[in-house]
Amino acid sequence: MPDDLHALSPLDALRAILGPAGLLTAPEDLAPYLSDWRGLYTGEAMALLRPASTEEVSACVALCAKHGIAIIPQGGNTSMVGGATPESRPGQVILSLARMNRVREVDALDMTMTVEAGLVLTRAQEVAAEHGCLFPLSLGAEGSAMIGGLLSTNAGGNTTVRYGNARELMLGLEVVLPDGGIIHGLRRLRKDNTGYALRHLFVGAEGTLGIITAAVLRLFPAPRETVTALCAVPSEDAALSLFRRFRAADEGAVRAFEYMSGTGMGMVFATIEGTALPLSNPVNHYVLVDLTASREGAGLRTLAETVLEAALIEGEIEDAILAESEAQRASLWRLREEHPEAQKRTGANVKNDVSVPVSHVPEMIRRCSEALREMIPGSRPVPFGHLGDGNIHMNLVQPEGMEPSAFLARSHDIMDCVNAIVRDLGGSFSAEHGVGRLKTDMMEEWRGGAELAAMRAIKAALDPRGIMNPGKVLPGG
Amino acid sequence: MPDDLHALSPLDALRAILGPAGLLTAPEDLAPYLSDWRGLYTGEAMALLRPASTEEVSACVALCAKHGIAIIPQGGNTSMVGGATPESRPGQVILSLARMNRVREVDALDMTMTVEAGLVLTRAQEVAAEHGCLFPLSLGAEGSAMIGGLLSTNAGGNTTVRYGNARELMLGLEVVLPDGGIIHGLRRLRKDNTGYALRHLFVGAEGTLGIITAAVLRLFPAPRETVTALCAVPSEDAALSLFRRFRAADEGAVRAFEYMSGTGMGMVFATIEGTALPLSNPVNHYVLVDLTASREGAGLRTLAETVLEAALIEGEIEDAILAESEAQRASLWRLREEHPEAQKRTGANVKNDVSVPVSHVPEMIRRCSEALREMIPGSRPVPFGHLGDGNIHMNLVQPEGMEPSAFLARSHDIMDCVNAIVRDLGGSFSAEHGVGRLKTDMMEEWRGGAELAAMRAIKAALDPRGIMNPGKVLPGG
Structure with missing residues (x-):
């Protein structure tokens, strides 16, 4: 890297650094970095920086700071909220961390x-x-x-x-x-x-x-035992009771506790090849639970059977299957993991990554589903996700036959509808996806006052020129 | 609380707030708040604020901010590093949170x-x-x-x-x-x-x-089972091996894993009434391990016996006792908990609350003990504490017959000696006690450069007048 960078013009200086480090300049090479994988956001950048070491990152950032060039850091570019793609403004670069993979x-x-x-x-x-x-x-x-x-x-x-x-x-x-x-x-x-x-x-x-x-x-x-069960449950409340039952039986064993609706499962069976319900009858609510233990002879299968038997007697489950092999375990998890793809194949959809205190999950699902169906008749709520930590993806799929663009034009109404209920239940408008570009306009209402003021003060203190990932997280940032 | 506070003089305004809230002004009432429990630090304050609600705290702080009055927040005043007591400077108040205890x-x-x-x-x-x-x-x-x-x-x-x-x-x-x-x-x-x-x-x-x-x-x-064992082990390395053995047997069950030296145990037996070694022979190294499980019938006692048997065969332990009752469990824990008091009764001592990666604990104990004995012949290293998380209290008790003040005059040499070794092993100069007043002068050397600069920038951004707990954490703060 040349020593006299600071004597060069911004773009020449960038070239001097980026040339040896593998700068991509042709627009067709930059394209994959300019848009997010959902196709919601596209922006511009004058270059892609690809440093391979911490020292190279430092040199790139110092140079950009000197010339007031904004930097959009990018990893795998899998953000759900446009957090890793540039906005449409001049004088900025993308800095990919992909070469720092040791x-x-x-x-x-x-x-x-x-x-x-x-x-x-x-x-x-x-x-x-x-x-x-x-x-x-x-x-x-x-x-x-x-x-x-x-x-x-x-x-x-x-x-x-x-x-x-x-x-x-x-x-x-x-x-x-x-x-x-x-x-x-x-x-x-x-x-x-x-x-x-x-x-x-x-x-x-x-x-x-x-x-x-x-x-x-x-x-x-590494876990020595893993047990996976798919359960048909009569209600959202029953799903919550089942979670508590497993947690009470062995708090440390519950590795995952996922909720899925009958609607969502139906979309998976209808659109994803090779999937089918491994239980006798379709129901409206399902739970996928994973237990693991690092202890030898932990007896998790017996534990699971005992818990499920008690839940059956109490009417908290209607049916259940325990995976008998790693292949069956994978096929049960596939039903959960294909939810986003199945929704995409079914039609236009709006995602709501929200959380509430765990005890409020059933009420949140019910109230949001009703409100959304009322707001857009024929629309299909597809709540699914991490019941055990209170984080449900309260997604909505368009009505059959509706023009996708007409449905997506209601995106903000849909998010507002869900968020109002979530807020009433003491929840959050972003559980695990973050704020990115999508939700900056919610920050003022949800985190305004002293909290947002403190965030802005910290941003100004550490990044006084505002060159780090502009337009993300903070409104007007 | 009066509405026109801002029209009053600082002290009058403080009185207006503090009077109704229970201000203490007599010096004899303030005294317990001015010194730390170890008696290492004493400072001054013009008043003690005792707000009983968040709104009262807010009003007190706003008033102090307006008049540039510094605030020392204080809870139970149990800091080991002088973090909760005022320095000797004018124009500051202590704010006790004791009335906010709901x-x-x-x-x-x-x-x-x-x-x-x-x-x-x-x-x-x-x-x-x-x-x-x-x-x-x-x-x-x-x-x-x-x-x-x-x-x-x-x-x-x-x-x-x-x-x-x-x-x-x-x-x-x-x-x-x-x-x-x-x-x-x-x-x-x-x-x-x-x-x-x-x-x-x-x-x-x-x-x-x-x-x-x-x-x-x-x-x-709440745990349904608890098992406590005191083990005599042949070396620091054996103590670490035993930790790994328990962790491998059941990672989630190890609630506590404490190391104690023969020297420290001897001080407990010699100075604390009603204590005695519940094993056949005194040794140089001990481990106290607690296992707990929330699962019914977890069989932790069998697990512990199996682990200890294997450790005995491998020569990792020499003897062990499992508590047979809650009373016996408490008496085993008392041997650990009386360590600070026993050291105090034995003589002047210097505390080093340090941490290293868990695997380096044995080397840290050995190297520090040797270096300290060499530096002050006759001094008694008393390492004890949380081996399972890498945090050892690498304390040093004065030589018999030495003048306590002469020993304490070496405090900084002792800390420097331990810290040099800890640093060489990738550790920290404060594991759980914090920085307070005692260790601010270590910050520049250990966290200087970009890290300390970022801390200072954040402090300046959130507390531009520097009124919150001055003199703590940041050097020159």
Whole structure:
């Protein structure tokens, strides 16, 4: 990298850095980075920066800071809320972390793993498994999503109920600040109270305060037993009671507890090849539960059978199947994981990633479903997701025969309708997807006053020129 | 509270607020608030504010902000590092949270509890237990320490290995900012990604960024089984191996895993009435392990016996005793909990609350003990504490017959000696006690550069007049 960068013009200086680092300039090469995978957002950028080391990230950021060039950090570009794609404004660049994908260290005794921001989640899971450990974060986009983005958005997914969000799986961070300074915080410590917890500020900041370049992740002993059950339940309340029953039986064993509606399951069977209901009769409510234990001979199958038997007697379940093999387990999970694709194939749909206190999930599902059906007759509510942590994807699929664009024109009405009920129940308008571009206009109403003022003060303090991921998280940012 | 406060002089305005709220002015009443319990720090304050509600805290802070009066927030005043006592400078007040001690809400189904900052930890534990739940935070000062201070210092204690620090037990916070603004963040949500995680910034900030007035805490199912074992082990390495053996047997069951040296145990037996070694022969290294499970019939005793038998065969333990009753369990734990008192009774001592990656604990103990003995011949290293999370109290007791003041004059040499080794092993100079006044001069060396600059920028952004707990955490703050 040349030493006299600061003497060059902005674009020449960028070229001097980016040339050797693999700059892509042809518009056709930049295209995949300019739009999100849902096709909701497209913006512009004058270049793509592809640094391969922390020092290169630092040099890129310092140069951009000097010239007031805005930076959009990008990992696997799997954001649900347009958090990783540029807006349409001039003088900005995308900085991809994809080349920073090394595993720097795995310590199977300490149960920690130090990895770079560009490592794909499935690869992180594999590396942990190769060392006899578990990295428990698990979600739909895991084949593309990268560690830096997962931390920057505090990703959740299926295992939050047992292991917490991405935040709880992180011990230390390396971060490049908006002035190019580097925070060397890759500490492998369970306890470290030495000043403000900066790492927790960057987790969930969606790249607006700096760029996470590497992280120390927590590992866990690999499970020795796994039991998976699909249950047909008579109501949303019964689903909640069943969760409590499993939690009371063995709090630490509940790895995942997912709710699915009969509507959503019907869409899966109708649109996804090779899927079918493995129970006798279709019902309106289903639960998928995963139990795991690291203890040998934990007897989870007996535990599950005991719990399900008691639930059957109490009328909390109508039918259930326990997976008899890894293949059957995968096919049960496929019913859950194909929900987004099935909705997409069924028609235009609007996603609501909301959360409420766990006890309010049944009421939230009922009230939102009724209100949405009333608002758009014939529309199909498809609530599904993480009942065990209170996070339900309260999605709505268009009525049959309606013009998709006419339905999507109601997107904000639909979100407002759901959000009003969620707010009434003490919930949040974004549980695990973050704010990105999609939800910045909700921040004032939900987080306004002292809270938003403090966020703005922190943003101004760490990024006074506003060059880090502009337009994301903060309204008017 | 009068409406025209802003027309009064600072002290008159304070009197107007504080009079009705129970201001103490007589110096003899203020005295207990001016010094820490260790007697290391004494400062001054012109008044003690005792607000009983969030609104009163807000009014007090707004008034102080207007007049540039510095505020020292104080809970149970159990800081080990002088974090809750005032410095000797004029124009400042202590704000006690002791009157804000209500339990606002307990939800045993959602497993959350909303409490005010002045609630004492043992009371929080009791309230959780009354609802059939567990609030797992547990540490020596639990009979005095208050929730606000425990969160402000991100307290650790014995159960971090299983449940995490105070940070991980917190879902939401209510905070009064340095301008008197209130963050209403008492959300009872497991997932909520809506902007910067401000709550994590106030946890561990030691009252320098605002005052935590209330918190939503996580609860857990009460354990149905508890097994406690005291083990004599041949070396520090054997203690670590035993930890790994228990963790591999059942990761979720290890509630606490504490190391104690023969030296420290000897001091307990010699100075604490009613204590004795419940094993055949004294050795140089001991481990106290607690296993718990919320599952009925978890069979933890069998598990413990199996693990200990295997460890005996491998030479990792020399002897062990399993508690046969709650009384015996308490007496085993007493041997651990009396360590600080026994050291105090033995002579002057210097405390080092340090952490390293768990795998480095044996090397840290050995190297520090040797270096300290060499530095001060006859001095007695007393390492003890939380091996399972890498946090050892690497304390040093004076040589017999040495003048205590002469020994204490070496305090900084002793800390420097330990810290150099800890740093070499990738550790931290403050694991769970925080920075307070004692360790601000270590911040520049350990967290200097971009990290400390970012902390300073955040402090300046949220507390531009520097009125919140001056002199704590940040050097020169």
